[in-house]
Amino acid sequence: MRGTFIIFRRELAGLFAAPLAWILLFVSLLLNGYLFSLVLSQTMGDVTASLEFVFGGNFFFWALMLVLSPLLAMRLLTEEAANGTLEYLRTAPVSDAAVVTGKFLAGTAFMATLWSSLLIYAGALSLWGVAPDWGQVITIYMGAVLSSALFVAIGLVACSITDIPLLAAFLAFMSCLLWVMMPALGGMLLVQMRVLFADLFGSFEVAEAWIGGALERMDVRRHFGNSYFQGVLDSAEVIFFLTWISLFLFLTTRSLESRRWRG
Amino acid sequence: MIEVSHLTRRFGSLVAVDDVSFSLESGEVVGFLGPNGAGKTTSMRILTGYLAATSAEVLKVAGYDVLRDSLQVRKHIGYLPESVPLYKEMRVEEMMAFQGRLHGMRRKDLAGRVPEVLERVGVLGRRRQLVGHLSRGLRQRVGLAVALLPNPEVLILDEPTSGLDPLQRAEVRTLIRELAGEHTVLLSSHILAEVESMSDRVIILREGRVVADGAREELIATLGGAGHVRLEAMVGDAEAARSLLATLPGVEDVQITERVGIHDGFTLTGSGDLREDVGALAAQKGWALRELSEVRPTLESLFASLVVGEASMSPAATPQAAPAFVEPIALDGASGSGLDLMPETPAADTPSLGTPGQKDNFYSLNPFDGGGSRDLSKPVSSSESPDEGCEDEEDEA
Structure with missing residues (x-):
């Protein structure tokens, strides 16, 4: 635990000491803010609709997450491996799990900083305009942070495989994209398989329903939309994110450990 | 303090470290010496827990098993990798504080210890500078300071003098000499003079094997008999x-x-x-x-002959191993005198190298030639017709 916190502090300081974090924040916030004010003026000042549109209602929200999380993961893990500082960390008296968790928390904290623009917009509106539904604002914020955390964790797994930053960022991005698109892709695949299996076994319905259901359950956007976005805080939805995050952090730790053997 | 026996590490089919055994007493300064790719860095990385051994009978640092008690081992070592990995965006004292926290040092101890260590390596004046703005030599010293900060029992320094100018080298050498007694130091270099000047004992590695292990004086004295x-x-x-x-x-x-x-x-x-x-x-x-x-053969010539020994052991492999002219040393003679010289390669096995005692034996040392194209039974005479010899070489090249 102590090690995790030390690594977390250093990683966060490291992120904000380099220009990358500031540029990412600046550009993202600029676009996000512009979009928000645009929607706000177009909806004649409908606060809830504007907030919902910018934070979860359109694909820009997810695109931002999908692009930034892999970049952060790359910066946290692969750049360190390329610089050699990972060798320093991994010969320091902290466990690999602490290193991975610390880095993950730093990446998540960065994304939480980015999404805090939601709180700022809501705060500004409640000061000088119509007060938003604060309960919903808080749950949307939580959902955004948890979703980003999941993508950072997926990114870390992808980035722990290679030492080439560009390749790592690409792999991480593709993995995150695949995760988001999996339900849609899975559905298409199932349709194709239905034809194939119908010839072989006659019926494929039970398996299809089961696989389709499983895929649907992994749909991050649906999980976000069904609870957090609605202003509902459901423990099942929290557990969904935490379970997957733990699994990916575990995989990252194992992947790092395997470097001892791979060399 | 460090105990290694029958350590082997493979990378796929490549055997990087091959059945290496050695041990270091407390307070000893020992130098790993070997050409590039001899397995120095790999051995050190295994000792620090960065890499795992493929097999080893005993692998202990500071009394702890490297594999089982990796975290304990890491608490007791200061490791300076060759690339001197430091966070470029941090200031020198921030880097030191981070290292201190990782090693569980208390804030109060840290406040006293950081300036002390920085003073010792001579970078106290740079404590506020960003690590990324430091020159190679200064970074090397900061790296050393980082390794020294928790006052580890064992220091593992991979090429601590590489990339430094002669003056800085001398300073680092002096510093490491001073550390003897307080710390057990294992360092590596591919430059003999460096190792010779820093360590009491030299372990010479070649192709992953220990070919010689002994005190510097011991090595020279024993080889002196073959003078x-x-x-x-x-x-x-x-x-x-x-x-x-x-x-x-x-x-x-x-x-x-x-x-x-x-x-x-x-x-x-x-x-x-x-x-x-x-x-x-x-x-x-x-x-x-x-x-x-x-x-008298120097340690230099011992090293050279051990390294060039490659040529005689694998004749087809390395044409570039041939060019160095080597003082012939009767290795078979030395092996019987307390020195652990494993490859028993008498100088007679290397016909392509000049051997005093044969007249006119200056063969072409052209590295691009490798000796393959020339009839070795007809030496290029240096005393009778040196010009002709030169021309021959040019033609072949």
């Missing part, structure tokens, strides 16, 4: 002089080396210092002496 006396004098009949020299007490072998102008050269091997007797004989016979000296 010879060189004589250059105006003797008239070289063959007659040779048989005369061979009758001297203690002389085992006399070889005629070369004739330069009116002077003949001889190489005498035998026991004890033969110079006095040879000098007396020369005075008696009225030979005009030009040179009478004892040639």
Whole structure:
């Protein structure tokens, strides 16, 4: 635990000491803010609709997450491996799990900083305009942070495989994209398989329903939309994110450990 | 303090470290010496827990098993990798504070210890600077300071002097010498002079194996027995002089080396210092002496011969291993005298290298040639027609 916190502090300081974090924040916030004010003026000042549109209602929200999380993961893990500082960390008296968790928390904290623009917009509106539904604002914020955390964790797994930053960022991005698109892709695949299996076994319905259901359950956007976005805080939805995050952090730790053997 | 026995590490089919055993006592400074790719860094990385061993019987640092108690081991070592990995965006003192926190040092201890260590390596004045703005030499020192900060029992320094200018090298050497006694130090270098000047004991690695392990003086003293006396004098009949020299007490072998102008050269091997007797004989016979000296192999020549030994062990593999001219050392003689010299490769096994005692034996040392295209039974004579020899080489190249 102590090690995790030390690594977390250093990683966060490291992120904000380099220009990358500031540029990412600046550009993202600029676009996000512009979009928000645009929607706000177009909806004649409908606060809830504007907030919902910018934070979860359109694909820009997810695109931002999908692009930034892999970049952060790359910066946290692969750049360190390329610089050699990972060798320093991994010969320091902290466990690999602490290193991975610390880095993950730093990446998540960065994304939480980015999404805090939601709180700022809501705060500004409640000061000088119509007060938003604060309960919903808080749950949307939580959902955004948890979703980003999941993508950072997926990114870390992808980035722990290679030492080439560009390749790592690409792999991480593709993995995150695949995760988001999996339900849609899975559905298409199932349709194709239905034809194939119908010839072989006659019926494929039970398996299809089961696989389709499983895929649907992994749909991050649906999980976000069904609870957090609605202003509902459901423990099942929290557990969904935490379970997957733990699994990916575990995989990252194992992947790092395997470097001892791979060399 | 460090105990390693039968350590092996493979990377796929490549055996990077092959059945290496050694141990370090507390307070000892030991240098790993070997050419690039000899397995120095891999061995060090295994000791620090960064890499796992493929197999090892004992692998202990500071009394802890490297594999089972990795975290304990890491608490007791200060490791400076060759690339000196430091966070570029941090200031020197921030980097030190981070290292201190990782090692669980208390804030109060840290406040006293950081300036002390920085002072010791001579970068106290740079404590506020960003690590990324420091020059290579200064970064190396900061790296050393980071490794030293938690006052570890064992220091593992991979090429601590690489990339430094001569002045900085000297400073780092002095610093490491000072650390002896307080810390157990294992360092590596591919430069013999570096290792020689820093460590009491040298472990020479080649192709993942330990080929020699001993104190510096021990190595030199033992090899001194294989030294010879060189004589250059105006003797008239070289063959007659040779048989005369061979009758001297203690002389085992006399070889005629070369004739330069009116002077003949001889190489005498035998026991004890033969110079006095040879000098007396020369005075008696009225030979005009030009040179009478004892040639002792240095650790340098030992190292060179061990490294070039590759050429004789795998003749087809490395043409570039041939060019270095090596003082021939009777390795088989040295191996019987307390030195652990594993590859028993007598110098006679390397016909392509010059051996004193054979006349006109300057073969082409052209690294691009590798000796493959030339008839080795016909040496390129240096004394009779040096120009011709040069031309031959150019043609072949």
